[in-house]
Amino acid sequence: MLVGYAAADTEAPVIVSDQIEVTYGEKFDVDTLDITDNRDERSDIQVNADLASLNVQQLGDYKITVTATDSFNNETTKEVTVKVVDQVGPKIETLGSSEGYVVEVPVKGSNDLASYVKATDDVDGDVTPFMESDKALDTSKLGTQTITLKASDVSGNETERTIDFAVTDTEAPVISLTNGANVTVNYSSDFNLSNYVSVNDNYDGSIQPQVEGSVDTRKEDGTQTLTINATDSSGNKSTAQLNVNVKDTQAPTISLSKSEVTVNAGESLDLSKYLSSATDNKDGDLKSKVSIPSVSTSRAGTYTATYSVSDSEGNKATASLSVKVKAIQAARTSRKSSVAVGTTSRPNYYGTSVIGAAYSRLGCPYVWGAEGPNTFDCSGLVKWCYAKAGKSLPHSSSAMKSSGTVISVSSAQPGDILWRPGHVAIYVGGNQYIHAPQTGDVVKVSSGVGSFSCAIRP
Structure with a gap:
């Protein structure tokens, strides 16, 4: 088997x-x-x-x-x-909080698509710079724009994605309080909101604000608050508060009938008659409260008279009047240099002012050709001192001899000019004089008038 x-x-x-x-x-x-x-x-x-x-x-x-x-x-x-x-194309993804196929873009923002979308490949990594689009992104206007994007990698894999870009305005207007949130305005002034508030929007530009409340510039008690509202065309809203305090910050106004007056030495001078008015924005007429200045006319020269007044808030105003005091000169028949040396009974009307000016320059350096106010030569010092007294003289020792009456040195009075060839000085009395001697020296007081040939009385 x-x-x-x-x-x-x-x-x-x-x-x-x-x-x-x-x-x-x-x-x-x-x-x-x-x-x-x-x-x-x-x-x-x-x-x-x-x-x-x-x-x-x-x-x-x-x-x-x-x-x-x-x-x-x-x-x-x-x-x-x-x-x-590599058999996989890049992945196109939206950035930020945008999801799906709609990307929100701020109006007037970046028009670079890479700001909103990223393309990444498994092999090549970030391929955003090589991303293509069928149209450009326009961020200048509101609305939705549909753009098809295509990204490719080195291996030839391509990805396409269609995205809706919604250009929107989500930014509220900016309310600028140009002088801060707390401001002070002058009593009884015109309140203009544009001086304190401006509104600007990223898309609409300048915007007229809506205001809740009002300002009474004749009310000084407490703070007056304004609520400032601003809404742009997209419904974005901003709110701010402006706190307004009213205070009298304006000084009164003083009006004078003249800006300059001239009087002779020794004359009485009533400066109140040149005050036209004094008014204040809050207190009204303050003419009776103006402080009237006074000017002494005993010495020739130019002086400034200052009027002043303050309102109830302590705001002070001033106004200035120029007062020129002229020396009184006696008449004389001749001022020629050919007048014989002798004596004269006419006093030197400029003497006191000239000597005061000369003493004020003691210690100033000698500089040839200088005529003040801080450096002098001999004739420049004499010229400057007489100018302070209201008398104009030439800047030359020889010319000065021809500008007045020639008298003897023994007849000289304080303020007279002591003269010798090439040098001049101002006689101050007691055998002393003030002069600018020479280079390297300063304006000083010297004794002994015997070296001078004569005296000149302008």
């Missing part, structure tokens, strides 16, 4: 695959290998692969060794090429 038996399997599996592709970054799966066997199903074949040389994070071709064993332990080994390839 014959017994049946199964024939032994001695045929090894066949590794059909010579090359397979693996997507960049994905794990290698041995089940993707095509392997056949004369008896076993593919699922019954044990497959092992040596993946030591494979790097799925780097594009390229790699050689791996694959071993296939069937259920009868028949084994086949083969070297297979694994190609790591």
